[in-house]
Amino acid sequence: MTDRAPVQPGDTPGAAAVIDEYFDRLRTAAAGRGTSIAPDDLAELRAHVDERLHATAHTAADATDALAELGTPEALAQAFADDATAGPQGPDGLVGRVLGMPYDVRPPTSDRLARRVWDPTNPKILVPKVLGLGWTVNFGALAVRTRLVRPDDEDDPFTSAGSRVVAATLAAPVAAAVALGALVAATWTTLPATVPTHWGLNGRPDGYGSPAAAVIAVGVIGVVPVLLAAAVHLRGRHPFARVAASAVSLGLTALAVSIYAQTLFTVRGGSGVWPTWAGVAAFVVLPFGLLVTVSRRGRAAEQRRDLSSSPSKGTAR
């Protein structure tokens, strides 16, 4: 949205400048919130302002008064952004559904990733992926469903657990990545010139590649997410984002370990894909365990804070 709202014939230069400045701020604020306002909506807003100015002298003060009805440009942009995310179609079609499946192709952020993988207030276990087509697991809903946490256990997810706990969560994926590196280093030279890289549903390999290609793929799946998680921690992001990044990278690294283990298993004569299934299980169970553990520590910290300061009891129902 770069087109300028046209100056209406009746506007004085003062009124026009005030209105243009308002709409410029509105566009900037909308862009800052990852959305844009449709030309029709802007034209409608402009028409509303013009209508309000109709019976006035079109001074800058009149324009300011008319624009005041719309609220600040920032608040109005937020309202448009909220509408865009609440509806089925997101800003510029970057978020929406195709053939019944959700998609989101906005640049992912650690905050959005955290809100997707841990939202105990949302009962839906499968939620749209933070990037791409399909769904991901809302571990928060799973934790509520399994009665490990309650939807409102924590005021602010993972914040009350303490900075040391939050920082320590990164140790889990780092340890998994180190284990992956050690496994690859110890077995790399034993691999044949061609290794299986894909397996069919019957458990037999149906795709082959070089050991180098297999290791690169495993590294991309297992190490890159850990580096990204480390960046989220090092940049001092909110504890919610940091713990979620640790958990997701832990799951992916466990999956990478299982893929490499599957390769080793097959080249050494094993049949079946149980290492892969073990990896898929670890992909879900390990992040779930990490997130639930930190959440429960946060709940315990909140309870210590409140229950030690207030001896009053709630009412039974």
Next chain:
Amino acid sequence: MTNATEAASSQLRKGVVELAILALLHRGEAYGGEIVDRLAEHPGLAISPGTAYPLLSRLRKSGLITSAWRESPVGPPRKYYRLSPDGEQAFVDMARVWNGMKDDMDTLLGTDAPHD
């Protein structure tokens, strides 16, 4: 009910339920499950936990309600919600707006509106 009217009804209910929660908490503190149960006593205001908890979270973040854990006489501690001073004022303001809207809407709808 079409998708469009369902969405509009949902929006209408959200605002009203927010006021209903403030009204409940104006009478005294309550925990999440209790709020859901007490709203369910009024079929028109009944909401699922999936609606209630995000709403409570939003009200807390906006400073209208506060939360604190309390020991429960019948189980593990519970998180109780109560109105903050800002929430008390918001309740008074919103109740005033609601009363004005209610009368105006009754007049506007007249006898045309179907009653279940």
